[in-house]
Amino acid sequence: MKKDAALRRAPELGGQPPAKRRRTVSERNRPLWMLTPGALLIGLIIIVPLILGIYIAMLQLDQYTIRKWISAPFVGLNNFVEAFTSTDLVHAFGNSVGFSLIATVITVPIGVYAALATQNAYRGRSLVRSMFLIPYVLPSFVVGSFWRTMLQHDGIVNKVLTGLGLPAGQWLTGPASFWVLILVEVWAAWPFIYLMALSGLQSVDQEVHEAAAIDGALWWTKLRYVIFPYLRGPVALACLIATLHHMNNFSLAFLLFGVPAPFDVQVLPTLVYSMSFTSLRFGMGAAMALISLLLIAVPLYFYLKAVRLDTGTDAGGKK
Template sequence: MTVRKNAPQGRNAAPSSGGTTPAGRRRTVSERNRPLWLLTPGALLIGLIIAVPLALGVYISMLQLDQYTIRKWVSAPFIGLKNFVEAFTGTDLVHAFFNSVSFSVIATLITVPIGVYAALATQNRFGGRSLVRSLFLVPYVLPSFVVGTFWRTMLQPDGIVNKFLSGLGIAPPQWLYGPASYWVLIAVEVWAAWPFIYLMALAGLQSVDQEVHEAAAIDGALWWTKLRYVIFPYLKGPVALAFLIATLHHLNNFTLAFLLFGVPAPTDVQLLPTLVYSMSFTSLRFGMGAAMALLSLVLIALPLFFYLRAVRLDTGTEKGGKR
């Protein structure tokens, strides 16, 4: 008769459940929370650069803070939500809101097809492909200050664009003022922003396996069929992420509108960033500018929410905590 011995309880024993260590010792509270403690420096830094300015912005938005009270802003009159009410009823905030949303959506809808098409056109090898790819990136790598100054110079009444159109017998419009200014802003933004979509789409195309292309060729798939059922599924994720990032970028683009049209901007191209800047540093109504900035933050938070959901980390778990 064989005697069944108990499992050893020494140092080589298997770890038991219940949060114990391999030696059989239960982990302390500090050991279980060690990952949270490691995040403390980053959390403090985020608090300094985000939470503190945001709290000050909320406080300033409830003050009657202008050029007369800025010297002692802590003791400025507290007016509550009057700045927010006046921002909706007595300013161009609603008009600037619709301008910003329409501008960002139209610019994104135009840049996405251009970027994807450019990525597909430069995917296969051909002579001079490296040169073409480098030229495609020129608008994206140029600073916004250079882009805005360059296009403003070209679109002046005596600029090269008007001279070219006059030579063709076409009466040029007023590019930097009036209804045409809105479409000028969109055109310049598209010119400067489409290479970002191109880079994201090109990165997605690099993930397509060569075996997939070979299988499609063996099956005799046509160009459109291959593009729709083989390539586009690989591009859906990168292009969707690029769509969200580009929309956020267009909503926040202050430099281009400021350089093209100045401050205060014409009514047709009055965007939220330029309106906040004009109210704060031209009219010197800092409390009103802070209120408008907070309202702009709410607008930006909407696409940001979808952006964070798109890039959330995959923990490898399913509903119910099962692997």
């Protein structure tokens, strides 16, 4: 209070209150300067390759013009038109969408059930959790080579089926190859859903469980009205990430079936690779890659919307 009175008497005594120091231009722009390294890195690894990819997609670039690719014939949007009309792009897109959606639908209940099975403490739970993570931590090269060896015509799968009196199958060619790709993807990807669901279960307060027990809630009622609401956010986010991963998964299809892949299992990543590095039509491959990027941007939009930062306000702008 004495300090406030002294400040009020300062003009009467001929003094001036202390002026507030103004920030310089460099101080005001300091947050922007701190973002500069990240912006430069994003420009080098994302924006520059994207611009080059768009430019290459408008060139007639192949094995004959690659040595002087800057002066390659400019064809405009012809590569994009040809990709839709004269290639298997639409078929590969349908395979990719069907494969990714079916794999996601199958992995979600498996992952959630595994998380529920390992939520409560019991003897050997750590060992069970470690075993559940084995498919997820194995490199894609190991997973693809492992399953390809087992699914050969003279592999262990056909030998077991023959020993059981069942007919052997051609698993790596024909219509069965599509379901083989889904099977292997589900085997390798369900632990991701398991981890996301387990993280959601760990966020449930112990008091919530105690309140449900006091109210006499049955197991299914507790699971439906108490546990599942906590899992809705993590599992929905896991579904979006898993769908994007399935659509972009090149290594598994490449290792299982090689390139060019069989028609029944041709997906977007293997088609782009085959067009670029088998047919050596780099301009067409770049056009297909850009089309794939635009198609994948649809689930990517929902993913970014799901993980947007919480600003503390709702859609109406209210606190």
